[in-house]
Amino acid sequence: MSDIVISEFMDADAVEGLSKDFDLxxxxxxxxxxxxxxAAVAGARALIVRNRTRVTGEVLAAAPNLVCVGRLGVGLDNIDLEACxxxxxxxxxxxxxxDQAVAEYVIAAALLLLRGAYHAGADMLSGAWPRQALMGREVAGKTLGLVGCGGIARQVAVRARALGMAVAAVDPFVAEADPAWQEITRHETLxxxxxxxxxxSLHVPLTEDTRGLVGAAALRRMRPGAVVVNTSRGGVVDEAALAASLKSGHLGGAALDVFEEEPLGAEAASVFAGLSNLILTPHIAGVTVEANVRVSALTARQVRAALEETA
Structure with a gap:
């Protein structure tokens, strides 16, 4: 029986470090x-997961010796917290x-979507020269809106301001006296x-309150040509409503790194068919070479401390 079970990818050095002291x-x-x-967690004291492993009551029941669940990331909607x-x-x-990896993804997506010129390769290779059609927009002077104002959102704000953007946010869980509001315009409501x-840009967990938060009505309230970036959780954005808004031309573009169904199946993906102003990525915003090392090292340290404390 293993002390530690790791069910998704983790940095090799962090795995090796744990394996020196624990049966892994x-x-x-x-x-x-x-x-x-x-079966694997039957004797385990620690389970390390990313976002796809469902840590359900059934999994917990199969692991009577479990002390901790290490999460290689921050979202916890795949873990039954009440049962834990x-x-x-x-x-x-x-x-x-x-935080840094996600923040860079958000800024890059905003730049790509507003400028709109970076997918012209096929046209160029065919002999076209679509210069006027690809006249995009600058981020300087634009306003970035953050739904949620936690650590990642604040890192996005720092980078956005450096590019000349104004930043606004809504987060009922951040106190009015929080220093963040000195540089971010605070809104009471979405x-x-x-x-x-x-x-x-969305930075909220998936809960009963946030499911479908950005739906058809919310999208209609947005400025014509505005763009949406979702790196938080699938389900926060109504994907069908988003696709409809893109097809109608109301939204100027969107980047989705998270989806209601993950991995994104062909049937669920069909709603996005034919959309050229859309970026789709496989829940990768927070996963860079550097971030994987940091996330894995931190998780390894936390799991090690929890097991040593209960040894």
């Missing part, structure tokens, strides 16, 4: 074999370790934020 099973494909996962709490199982997210921004 590292199988990045275990996420796709739920029966094997339940009732069992006394600590949940250890890698808070802050991939309804007031939406018509004030040119780029909308």
């Amino acid at each position: 099973l590292y199988d990045p494909e275990l996420v796709d074999r739920p029966d094997d996962l339940r 709490t009732s069992r006394g199982v600590a949940v250890l997210p890698a808070t802050g370790a991939n 309804e007031s934020l939406l018509p004030a921004v040119d780029v909308l």
